[in-house]
Amino acid sequence: MLHRPESLGEAVGLLTGDADIKPLAGGASLVAMLNARLVEPSALVSLARVKELQGSNELPDRTLRLGAMMRHRELAERTTLTGPQRVLQRAARAIANPTIRAMGTIGGSIALADPGADYPPALVALSAAIELVGSAGTRLVRAVDFFVDWYTTVLAPDELVTAIHLQPVGAGAGVYHKLARVAGDFAIASVAVVLLDGGRARAVIGACGPRPLSLAEADAELARGNVAAAGAMLAEAADPVDDSRASANYRRRVIPRMLARAFVEASEQMHSS
Numbered sequence: 001m002l003h004r005p006e007s008l009g010e011a012v013g014l015l016t017g018d019a020d021i022k023p024l025a026g027g028a029s030l031v032a033m034l035n036a037r038l039v040e041p042s043a044l045v046s047l048a049r050v051k052e053l054q055g056s057n058e059l060p061d062r063t064l065r066l067g068a069m070m071r072h073r074e075l076a077e078r079t080t081l082t083g084p085q086r087v088l089q090r091a092a093r094a095i096a097n098p099t100i101r102a103m104g105t106i107g108g109s110i111a112l113a114d115p116g117a118d119y120p121p122a123l124v125a126l127s128a129a130i131e132l133v134g135s136a137g138t139r140l141v142r143a144v145d146f147f148v149d150w151y152t153t154v155l156a157p158d159e160l161v162t163a164i165h166l167q168p169v170g171a172g173a174g175v176y177h178k179l180a181r182v183a184g185d186f187a188i189a190s191v192a193v194v195l196l197d198g199g200r201a202r203a204v205i206g207a208c209g210p211r212p213l214s215l216a217e218a219d220a221e222l223a224r225g226n227v228a229a230a231g232a233m234l235a236e237a238a239d240p241v242d243d244s245r246a247s248a249n250y251r252r253r254v255i256p257r258m259l260a261r262a263f264v265e266a267s268e269q270m271h272s273s
């Protein structure tokens, strides 16, 4: 059965009390999972008409609020993402192909929490917050705390991702690099680098463990320009697996080089802006 609520309250009401019911956003991943019988929900709640999840707006403190139903294509084409926030645009552009980018949503992507997905490292690098609404009310969770394990987040069964909050970060640079077997595939490894005014730096590794990897010590080394030291720390801390895309050993070995390249590009972006 497919429910088509028009308000957030109605959608949360449908999810409450039935742990087997599932929200349907763009359907890019969920429809494939249904076809393969990887999930067998009691019913689906389409989020397509829920107005609170659409579009974007600026909050009074200048935080940019991106609705959960924002498609990857819209983020990829968005010209108002500047400075460090460009890392998110770059991540959106790295997702799959034009068809998937036209279907998939940022809320659906992070709710699924595929460890090879492109948004999670970018959101952690930007210190983004995830807005969640459920029967117990609204909460804001830092992206770094949102992703818990392989395909696991802090979302409760009756909660929806409703928006992404990007605090104003001022000038700086944001770069996302993805290594994949072929264009359009999920990442073998990825790196998001954000450089902020005042010399602060943040590097987050994707697809090399159950959740995005960042280390305060590595960021401190990066801020001092010790890119090799930062890369070595992140490679050491990574927890990759062998899969059809690459071996764990290969993933670990590409991290320092990917970080170095992304850092060079971010530094150039910083100086040219």
Ligand SMILES: Cc1cc2nc3c(=O)[nH]c(=O)nc-3n(C[C@H](O)[C@H](O)[C@H](O)COP(=O)(O)OP(=O)(O)OC[C@H]3O[C@@H](n4cnc5c(N)ncnc54)[C@H](O)[C@@H]3O)c2cc1C
Residues within 6 Å of the ligand: 022, 023, 024, 025, 026, 027, 028, 029, 030, 031, 032, 047, 068, 094, 095, 096, 097, 100, 103, 104, 105, 106, 107, 108, 109, 111, 112, 114, 116, 117, 118, 119, 155, 159, 160, 161, 162, 184, 185, 186, 187
């Ligand atoms: C062929 C293919 C290639 C892909 N390649 C990439 C890639 O290179 N990089 C990448 O990052 N991703 C990739 N993806 C995944 C794609 O980005 C999906 O869009 C994304 O994972 C899910 O978004 P969706 O809006 O379609 O969600 P859906 O498929 O509708 O839902 C996904 C899951 O999230 C839940 N959900 C959806 N919205 C919410 C919400 N607001 N709150 C709570 N739960 C919610 C659903 O119940 C479901 O469990 C690929 C997918 C396919 C099919």
